Amino acid sequence: xxxxxxxIAKFKLSKKLIRINxxxxxxxxxxILILVGTLLLMLPFATQDRHHLSFIDALFQATSxxxxxxxxxxxxxxxxxxxxxxxxxxxIQIGGLGFMTVGILVALFxxxxxxxxxxxxxxxxxxxxxxxxxxxxVKFVIGFTFFIEGIGAVILAFRFAQDFAIPKAIYYxxxxxxxxxxxxxxxxxxxxxxxxxxxxxFTVIMVLTSLLIIGGIGYTVVLDIVRxxxxxxxxxxTKIVLIMTVLLNVVGTVLIFTLEYNNPGTLGPxxxxxxxxxxxxxxxxxxxxxxxSLNMGELTLSSQFVTMVLMFIxxxxxxxxxxxxxxxxxxxxxxxxxxxxxxxxxxxxxxxLPKDIIYRAxxxxxxxxAVVFITLFILTITEAAPxxxxxxxxxxxxxxxxxxxGLTPDLSPVGKIVITILMFIGRVGPLTIxxxxxxxxxxxxxxRYVEEKVMIG
Amino acid sequence: xxxxxxxIAKFKLSKKLIRINxxxxxxxxxxILILVGTLLLMLPFATQDRHHLSFIDALFQATSxxxxxxxxxxxxxxxxxxxxxxxxxxxIQIGGLGFMTVGILVALFxxxxxxxxxxxxxxxxxxxxxxxxxxxxVKFVIGFTFFIEGIGAVILAFRFAQDFAIPKAIYYxxxxxxxxxxxxxxxxxxxxxxxxxxxxxFTVIMVLTSLLIIGGIGYTVVLDIVRxxxxxxxxxxTKIVLIMTVLLNVVGTVLIFTLEYNNPGTLGPxxxxxxxxxxxxxxxxxxxxxxxSLNMGELTLSSQFVTMVLMFIxxxxxxxxxxxxxxxxxxxxxxxxxxxxxxxxxxxxxxxLPKDIIYRAxxxxxxxxAVVFITLFILTITEAAPxxxxxxxxxxxxxxxxxxxGLTPDLSPVGKIVITILMFIGRVGPLTIxxxxxxxxxxxxxxRYVEEKVMIG
Ligand SMILES: [K+]
Ligand SMILES: [K+]
Numbered sequence: 001x002x003x004x005x006x007x008i009a010k011f012k013l014s015k016k017l018i019r020i021n022x023x024x025x026x027x028x029x030x031x032i033l034i035l036v037g038t039l040l041l042m043l044p045f046a047t048q049d050r051h052h053l054s055f056i057d058a059l060f061q062a063t064s065x066x067x068x069x070x071x072x073x074x075x076x077x078x079x080x081x082x083x084x085x086x087x088x089x090x091x092i093q094i095g096g097l098g099f100m101t102v103g104i105l106v107a108l109f110x111x112x113x114x115x116x117x118x119x120x121x122x123x124x125x126x127x128x129x130x131x132x133x134x135x136x137x138v139k140f141v142i143g144f145t146f147f148i149e150g151i152g153a154v155i156l157a158f159r160f161a162q163d164f165a166i167p168k169a170i171y172y173x174x175x176x177x178x179x180x181x182x183x184x185x186x187x188x189x190x191x192x193x194x195x196x197x198x199x200x201x202f203t204v205i206m207v208l209t210s211l212l213i214i215g216g217i218g219y220t221v222v223l224d225i226v227r228x229x230x231x232x233x234x235x236x237x238t239k240i241v242l243i244m245t246v247l248l249n250v251v252g253t254v255l256i257f258t259l260e261y262n263n264p265g266t267l268g269p270x271x272x273x274x275x276x277x278x279x280x281x282x283x284x285x286x287x288x289x290x291x292x293s294l295n296m297g298e299l300t301l302s303s304q305f306v307t308m309v310l311m312f313i314x315x316x317x318x319x320x321x322x323x324x325x326x327x328x329x330x331x332x333x334x335x336x337x338x339x340x341x342x343x344x345x346x347x348x349x350x351x352x353l354p355k356d357i358i359y360r361a362x363x364x365x366x367x368x369x370a371v372v373f374i375t376l377f378i379l380t381i382t383e384a385a386p387x388x389x390x391x392x393x394x395x396x397x398x399x400x401x402x403x404x405x406g407l408t409p410d411l412s413p414v415g416k417i418v419i420t421i422l423m424f425i426g427r428v429g430p431l432t433i434x435x436x437x438x439x440x441x442x443x444x445x446x447x448r449y450v451e452e453k454v455m456i457g
Numbered sequence: 458x459x460x461x462x463x464x465i466a467k468f469k470l471s472k473k474l475i476r477i478n479x480x481x482x483x484x485x486x487x488x489i490l491i492l493v494g495t496l497l498l499m500l501p502f503a504t505q506d507r508h509h510l511s512f513i514d515a516l517f518q519a520t521s522x523x524x525x526x527x528x529x530x531x532x533x534x535x536x537x538x539x540x541x542x543x544x545x546x547x548x549i550q551i552g553g554l555g556f557m558t559v560g561i562l563v564a565l566f567x568x569x570x571x572x573x574x575x576x577x578x579x580x581x582x583x584x585x586x587x588x589x590x591x592x593x594x595v596k597f598v599i600g601f602t603f604f605i606e607g608i609g610a611v612i613l614a615f616r617f618a619q620d621f622a623i624p625k626a627i628y629y630x631x632x633x634x635x636x637x638x639x640x641x642x643x644x645x646x647x648x649x650x651x652x653x654x655x656x657x658x659f660t661v662i663m664v665l666t667s668l669l670i671i672g673g674i675g676y677t678v679v680l681d682i683v684r685x686x687x688x689x690x691x692x693x694x695t696k697i698v699l700i701m702t703v704l705l706n707v708v709g710t711v712l713i714f715t716l717e718y719n720n721p722g723t724l725g726p727x728x729x730x731x732x733x734x735x736x737x738x739x740x741x742x743x744x745x746x747x748x749x750s751l752n753m754g755e756l757t758l759s760s761q762f763v764t765m766v767l768m769f770i771x772x773x774x775x776x777x778x779x780x781x782x783x784x785x786x787x788x789x790x791x792x793x794x795x796x797x798x799x800x801x802x803x804x805x806x807x808x809x810l811p812k813d814i815i816y817r818a819x820x821x822x823x824x825x826x827a828v829v830f831i832t833l834f835i836l837t838i839t840e841a842a843p844x845x846x847x848x849x850x851x852x853x854x855x856x857x858x859x860x861x862x863g864l865t866p867d868l869s870p871v872g873k874i875v876i877t878i879l880m881f882i883g884r885v886g887p888l889t890i891x892x893x894x895x896x897x898x899x900x901x902x903x904x905r906y907v908e909e910k911v912m913i914g
Contacts (some may be wrong), residue, residue, distance in 0.1 A: 080818055171768070301844060302837040309830070336824055339890065359812075362819030369826060373766070380759040381716070387758060390846035433796065 026102040027428045030066055030095070034424075037062030037091045043066055046084035056416050063420045063447035065091035067427035068099070068320055070185025070290040070402020071393075073409050073416060077190035081253075082171075085188055089178055096182030096320045097145060099427065100219055101138050141219055145181065152177035152211045159203045180211035183320040185290025185402035192409075195281070199293040200274030205281050213249075213287035216315030217241060236325065236351045241316040244326035248310065252283030265298025265415045288322040292400025297406050304405065312368070312400040322400030322426055324368050331361040364433055371429070372398050375422050383407065383415045393419065398426035459848070474768040484885045487523055487552070494519030494548045497795035502846075503541035504781050510536075513873050521549035524884035525556070525577075527642025527747040528850075529861020530866050530873060534647035539628075546632055553639030553777045554602060556884065557676055558595050598676055602638065609634035609668045616660045633753045640777040642747025642859035646648055649866075651835055656750040658729030662738050669746035673772030674698060693808045694784065698773045701783035701853065709740030712763045722755025743767035745779045747859025754863050761845055761862065768856040769825070779857030779883055788818040821890055828886070829855050832879050839871045840864065850876065856885035 040046060041058040041293055053061070057073050064071050065088045073209035076085060097448045157173030164172060172188065179186045196202040214222070224238040234242075260267040267275045281293045286307045299307070314323015331346070333357045338346045346353045372394055379390045393407045397419045410417060497503060498515040510518070514530050521528050536650060614630030629645065636643045644651045655661040671679070673882045681695040689701075715737035717724040724732045738750045743764045756764070771780015788803070792815045794804045803810045829851055836847045842864055850864045854876045868876060881898060 022757075195670055299836075300680060302834065303846075305834050305837050311833075332823055336820060339820055355816075359819070362816070362823055363796055364818055365823055366789055370793075377759065377762050377766075380757075380762050386843055387762075387843065389846070391844070 011431065013137055019356040022377055024432070026098065026431065028426060029098060029269065032089065033094060033098075034059070034062045034066045037066060037087060040087045041080075041084055043083075045081055046087060047079055048081055053077045055105065056413055056420075059343045060416050060420050061088070062091060062445040063423050064402070065184065065186065066095040066255070066320075067400050067423045068092055068095050068182045068184040069397060069400045069423045069426070070179075071397055071404060071408050071423065072186070072192070072402075072418065073411065075190060075192050076186055077188040085175065088186060089175055091179055092182050092184040092186060095427075096184070096215070097142060099431075100145075100319060101141055102431070108449070128433065133310070140223075145215075146218075148211065149174075149177045149181045150213055152181060152207055155203065155207050159207075177211060179290060180208045180291070181215040181320065183212050183216050183289045183315070183322070183400070185285075187291060195291045195293040198297065200270065201279045202277065205277050205293070208289070208291060209284045213245065213284065216288065216319050216321030217245060218316030218319035218321070220318045220341055236349060239349060240327050240330045244330050245316070248287060248313065248326065249280075249284050252286070252306065252310050253280045254283070255283045256303055259300050259303045259306065260294070261321075263298065263300055263303075266294040266303075282307070283310075286315045286401060286403060287326075288399050288401040290396070292403060296403060299405075301388060307403065308392055308395045311395045311403065312372070314399050314401075322398075324365055331358055332365055335361070364430055367399065367433055368430065370434060371422070372412055373426060378418055382412050382418070385410075392424065400426050465869045470476060483555065483887070483888065485722075486555060487885060489882070490548065491516070491519045492525050494523060494544060497544045498541055502538055503544060504536055505538055508536045513870055517873050517877050518545070519548060520880050521859070522643065523552040524640065524857050524880045525552050525641040525779075526854060526857045526880045526883070528637075528854055528861060528865050528880065529643070529649075529859075530868065532647060532649050533643055534645040540634065540636045543644060546635055549639050549641040549643060550635055552884075553641070553672070554599060556744065556775060556888075557602075559888070567860045571806065585706065597680075600670075601676075601679065604901045605671055606631075606634045606666065609664055611640060612660065612664050613625055616658070616664075628805075634668060637665045637746060637748070638672040640669050640673050640746045640772070640779070640857070642742075642745075651751065651769065652748045652750040656738070657727065662734050662750065665746070665748060666738065666741045670702065670741065673745065673778030674702060675773030675776035675778070678773055679776045689903050692694060693850065694805060696806060697784050697787050701787050702773070705770065705783065706737075707743060708762065709743070709767050710737045711740070713739045713760055716757050716760045716763065717751070720755065720757055720760075723751040723760075731881055738763070740767075743860060744783075745771045745856050747853070747860040749860060753860060756862075758845060761849055765849055765852045766856040768852045768860065769829070771856050771858075774869065779887075780856075781822055785818045785821055788815055789822060792818070797898060807831075821887055824890055825855065825887065828882060830880070832875060835875055836872055839869050839900075840876070842867075850880065853877040859885050 001215060038058045038061075041061055042053055042055065044052070047053055049072070053074070059086060060073050062072075063069070080088065100215065153170075153173040155173075156177055157170045160169035160172045163169070164207070175186075177190055178184070185194075189195070189197065193209070195204065200324065220235075221238045221241045224235050228234055257267070257275065260282075261267050267278050278294055279292075281405065282303075285291050285293075287310050289365065312323055313329050314325055315321020317325050317327060330348075331353060334348050334353065335346045338344075341432070346358055372391075374392045375398070376387075376391055379394065383390055389405045389407050392403070392405045393411075395401070396403050408419070465526050495512070495515045495518075499512065500512055501509070502509055510531070510533070517528075517530050520526070526893035533545065533792075537545065559741055610627075610630040613634055614627045614629075617629045620626070632643075632645055635641070641649075646652070646654065652661065652665070675698060677692075678695045678698045681692050684751075685691055714724070714732065717723050717736065717739075718732065719769055727735060735751055739760075742750075744749050744767050769780055770786050771782055772778020774782050774784060787805075788810060791805050791810065792803045795801075803815055832851045832855070833844075833848055836851060837844070846862045846864050849860070849862045850868075852858070853860050857880065865876070
C-alpha cells in the first residue's frame with residue numbers, strides 16, 4: 001500500500017516535470033529577464049553622459065550579462081553609471097542562479113545515479129513530492145553561492161583597498177567576486193583592461209580562479225562532495241568532473257606557458273613567477289570565465305587555438321560554466337578510445353557508461369559544432385575580419401566565455417544581433433537539447449518503420 | 458543439412474574476413490605502394506633537370522597520388538618527366554581501385570541491406586564463399602572504371618586536340634580522365650594552373666565533373682542502379698547518396714555563385730555563362746576532386762568556408778571520394794532533427810535507421826573533427842600562415858581533396874611530414890574506424906561493469 005502510493009507519487013512527479021519542461025521555462029525566464037535588463041540599461045541614468053546605448057547595444061549587454069557571457073560592445077566601467085553596473089551585476093547573479101537551479105532540476109529529472117538522488121536531503125524531498133524539498137534545494141544553492149561569493153568579495157576588497165579608496169575597494173570586491181563565481185567575466189577596471197593590471201598578483205589571480213572553478217564545477221559535484229566523506233564513495237560523475245577539471249587546467253596552463261614563453265607581447269617580458277601566474281590564469285579562465293590578464297590581441301595563433309578548444313569544452317554541468325561540458329568531452333574520448341580498441345562497452349573506473357548517454361554526448365558535440373560553424377559562416381559574410389578572430393568570437397559567445405580578440409565592439413549591427421542570439425543559444429541550448437534527448441529516449445513511438453542499413457565512413 | 462552447411466559457410470566467411478581485416482590490409486598495401494612510388498619518383502629520370510626531389514618531397518607526392526589527394530609541393534608538369542607523370546598516374550589508378558575494392562569488401566562484411574547483397578551476383582558468390590565471386594566483383598569494378606575513364610579520355614582528347622598536338626592531347630585526355638574519375642585532382646597543365654584556363658569551357662568542365670561525380674558516388678550505388686530498373690526499388694543507401702549529391706552540388710554552386718558574383722579576383726570579370734560554369738565547377742569539385750578553375754587565393758573568406766565544409770563532407774562510401782561521406786552527414790542531420798522534435802526513432806523515406814549506424818555516424822564525425830583540429834593545432838606552431846589558410850590545407854588533406862590556398866609548396870619540413878601523415882589517415886582512417894566500429898558492435902564482452910549515469914550538456 002505504502003509502496004503503491006510511493007509509485008504513484010513518483011509517476012506524478014515525472015508527469016509534472018514533463019509538463020513544466022524546465023528547459024523551456026528557463027528560456028522564457030531568461031528572455032523576460034533580458035528584455036527587462038535591456039530597458040533598464042537604456043534608462044538615461046544607467047549610462048554616463050554622452051554614452052546612451054542603442055537598443056541593439058543594450059540588448060547585447062543585457063544578454064551577455066544574463067547568459068553570463070561577458071562579451072561587451074562597450075567598456076563597462078567607462079560607459080555605465082554605478083546604477084547601470086549594478087543592473088548588470090544583478091542580471092549576472094539572477095542569470096547564474098537561475099541557470100544552476102534549472103540545471104539541477106533537469107539533472108534530477110534525467111538521472112538516478114549522478115550523486116544527487118542517492119543522498120538524504122534531495123532524495124527524500126523528491127520521493128515525498130514536496131515543493132518543500134525543491135525550496136530546500138534552491139535555498140542551499142543560493143546560500144552556498146552567497147557564502148562563496150562573500151568570501152571572495154572580502155578577500156578581493158582587502159586586496160583592492162591597496163589600490164582604491166575603501167568604499168570603491170568593497171564595491172570592486174563584490175562586483176568581481178560575483179562576476180567570477182558566475183563565470184561572467186564582466187569587469188569594471190575600465191578601457192577593456194580586464195585583469196591585465198593584476199597579471200602577476202597572486203591574491204587576485206588565485207581568488208578569481210578559485211571562484212570560477214568552484215562556480216563552474218557544478219552543484220551536483222559540490223553536493224556530492226559536501227555529502228560524502230570518502231573519495232571512493234563519490235559518484236562517477238563527480239570523479240570525471242574533478243579529474244577533467246584538474247587535467248584541463250594543467251594542460252591549459254602548460255600549453256599557454258610554453259606557447260607564450262618568448263612572446264614579447266604577452267609572457268615574454270615577465271619574470272618567472274608572473275609568467276606562471278599569467279599562464280595559469282589563461283589556462284583556467286577560458287572555461288568559461290572570460291577575464292584576461294594578458295593582451296588577447298598579442299596571443300600566438302597556437303594559444304588562440306588552445307583557448308578556443310578550452311572555451312568550447314567549458315566546465316561542469318549544473319554550474320555557471322558554459323561549453324559542451326567536461327563530462328561530454330570525457331565520454332567522447334572514452335567512447336572513441338573503446339571503439340579504436342574494438343570494444344563494445346565503454347568503461348571507466350569500474351563503471352560502464354550507458355549507451356544512450358554516449359549517444360547524447362556525441363549528439364551534443366556535433367550539434368554544438370554545427371551551431372558554431374553555421375554562425376561562423378554568417379559572420380564571414382557580414383564582418384570584415386580574419387577567420388581566427390571571427391571563430392574566436394563565435395566560440396566565446398557560444399561557450400558563454402566572453403574572451404575576444406577585439407572584434408566585439410567593431411561588430412556590424414547584423415553581427416551584434418547574430419552574436420546576441422548565439423549567446424542565448426549557447427546558454428540555454430545544450431540544456432534544452434540534453435533534456436529533449438532524455439525525454440525522447442523515454443518515449444515509445446506508436447509504430448515503427450522497418451530498419452535499413454546505410455553505409456558510412 | 459543444406460541449411461546447416463550454409464550457416465557454417467557463412468560463419469567461416471565472417472571469421473575469415475575478421476582475420477584478414479580488409480582495413481588493415483589496405484593500410485599495409487598503401488604503405489608499400491607509397492614507398493615504391495617514393496623511390497620511383499626519386500629516380501633521376503623521373504624529374505626534369507635541376508628538379509631532383511628530396512625524400513620528404515617524393516614521399517609527399519607519392520602519398521598524395523596513392524591517397525588520391527592531389528596536394529602538390531611541386532608543380533607536376535614543370536617538375537616531372539613523362540616517366541614521373543606516368544608513375545603518378547599509375548599510383549592514382551592503383552590507389553583509387555584498391556580503395557574502392559576494399560571499400561566494397563568492408564561494405565559486404567558490414568551490411569545486409571545496402572543494396573549490394575540483395576542482388577544476384579554478389580549475394581550468390583558470398584553465400585557460396587567462393588573466391589570466384591570476389592574476383593568477379595573486382596573485375597566488374599576494374600571494367601567499369603576503365604570504361605568510364607575511357608569515355609572521359611576520348612572526349613577530353615578531342616577537346617584538347619584544339620589546343621595541343623594530337624599525341625599530347627591524347628596523353629592529356631588520359632591523364633586528366635584518370636585523375637578526375639579517381640577524384641585525385643592532379644593536373645599537368647603547368648605552374649599550378651589546374652583548370653583555370655578552362656573556367657568557361659563547357660566540354661572540359663562537364664566531362665571532369667561527370668567523371669568525378671560518378672567516381673565519387675561509390676560502387677554500391679553504381680551497382681544498385683545498374684541492377685535495379687525502378688527508382689522505387691533502389692536501396693535506402695542509394696537514395697540518400699543520390700539526394701545528397703544533387704543537394705550538395707546545387708547548394709555549393711548557388712553559394713559560390715552568390716558569394717563570388719562580384720569578386721574581381723574570381724567570377725566578377727566573367728560573363729554569365731562562365732560565371733555559372735565556374736560556380737558549378739567550384740561547387741562540385743571540393744567533394745573531393747580538388748581541381749580548380751578559379752584563382753583559389755582570391756576566393757572570399759565565405760567561399761573558402763563553404764569549400765571547407767564541402768571538402769569535409771566528401772562523397773559517397775565505397776568510391777574514390779574522401780571526407781566523412783554524404784551518408785554520414787545525412788544521418789547526423791536526420792538524427793539531430795529527430796532529437797529536436799523529441800523522437801526516439803530516426804526515420805527517413807519510410808525506413809528506420811539502425812541505432813548503431815547513427816552512433817557510428819556521430820563517432821566518425823567527432824573523430825574526424827578531432828583529427829582535423831589536432832593537426833591544425835600542430836601546424837599553427839610549425840607554420841607561419843593565417844588560420845584560414847592552414848585550416849583549408851588540413852581539411853583538404855584529410856578529405857583527400859587537394860585544393861589549397863597556396864600553403865603546400867611553402868610548408869616547413871615538419872609541416873610536410875604532418876600533412877603526409879594526415880593524407881594517409883584521411884584516406885584509410887574512416888574505413889578503418891567504420892570497420893572497427895562494426896566489429897565492436899558484434900562482439901560480446903566476457904563480463905560487463907555496472908552502468909552509471911553521468912550528466913552532460
Ligand atoms: K563568461
Ligand atoms: K582529390
